[in-house]
Amino acid sequence: MKKLFTLIFSFFLICTCTTSVWAAEGQYITAGDLYEAWHNNLPDYICGVWTADGGTTLTFGIQNNEAGNAGKQKILELIENDSSVTFVYQEFSRNYLLQIQKEIDGYFAKDLGLISTGLDDINNCIVLGIYIERKDNADTQNMIDEITAKYGKAVSVEYTDQLIFTV
Numbered sequence: 001m002k003k004l005f006t007l008i009f010s011f012f013l014i015c016t017c018t019t020s021v022w023a024a025e026g027q028y029i030t031a032g033d034l035y036e037a038w039h040n041n042l043p044d045y046i047c048g049v050w051t052a053d054g055g056t057t058l059t060f061g062i063q064n065n066e067a068g069n070a071g072k073q074k075i076l077e078l079i080e081n082d083s084s085v086t087f088v089y090q091e092f093s094r095n096y097l098l099q100i101q102k103e104i105d106g107y108f109a110k111d112l113g114l115i116s117t118g119l120d121d122i123n124n125c126i127v128l129g130i131y132i133e134r135k136d137n138a139d140t141q142n143m144i145d146e147i148t149a150k151y152g153k154a155v156s157v158e159y160t161d162q163l164i165f166t167v
Helices: 002-024 031-038 066-078 094-110 138-154
Strands: 046-050 058-063 085-090 114-120 125-131 155-160
Touching: 031 058, 031 066, 046 094, 058 066, 066 085, 094 114, 094 125, 094 138, 114 155, 125 138, 138 155
Parallel strands: 058 085, 125 155
Antiparallel strands: 046 058, 114 125
């Protein structure tokens, strides 16, 4: 009787483990399906997401650390079509960059020439749009110096002559 019970229990464990592994692999057909499922709630190891060819292959920027490499493996396990994804190493997580962008938003009210901020996934930074006519203004330069001293390579400055008006 003990042998029969052990045999049945062993068979049950084998079937259960096999089913669990099968269900976890290939949960999404493509990297695009996985990205849509994240609903803009990206894991911290993701630095950016874009398509280099304008098609269905997504590039995931990941951090070159233990969490980033583990995340890469997890992504490959979650998608069936591994050819729908490529990876590049980047420095800053996308969540961190979005946090920086929110912090910089406070400068808009100070009328220092900051007219836009934007996330640049490919270059892994927040781009500050500065009105070109304020380029040589001392207060504007102090703002840029302050922001770049605080965030370093996580921000980039571009000058523009396009003003943005809101209604």
